[in-house]
Amino acid sequence: MSPAKKTPPPPPKTIEVGDDVDAKCTKCKGVTKHIVLAKIGWKPTRVECHTCKGQHAFRAPGTATRKTAAKAAPDIPPEEQWKAVMKNVTGTPRPYETSGEYTLGIHMKHKKFGEGVVIGLNSQTVCEVAFEEGIKKLIMGSRRTPGS
C-alpha cells in the first residue's frame, strides 16, 4: 500500500533578480514593469524601468497613493444627513443640558442649533449631535466639575 501522498503547498511566489515586477517609476509617473536588479530577502531593492530604463530603488505599486482607502467619508451635505437621522426619531425632543446623559439616537433640542440626534459618543462627557447645520460636539454629563 502506498502511503497517502501529501501534496505540498505551492511555494510562495518569490521574486528573483532578473524577474519583471510591477513597481512605481517616478520618471514615468506611474506603475510600470521593472527588472529586479537587486533584492534583500523577498523584497526587491533596486529595479530598472522597462519604459525609461531608469534605475532606482524599488517602490511597491499601490503605496503612498491611498486617497480614498481609509476613510470613505460620505459626501453628504450636513443638511441631508440631518434629515436622514431625523426620520428615525419621533416624539418630543429632550432639551439639551450640559448635565444631561445622552445615548445614541437621542432626539434633542438645542437652544442655538435646534433639533438634532445623537449620532456618536466621543467619550463619557462628549457626544456628537447631528444638527441641520452640521455635526456638533456637545458636552454632556458635566455634573462632575471639570478642571479641578
Ligand SMILES: [Zn+2]
Ligand atoms: Zn520609468
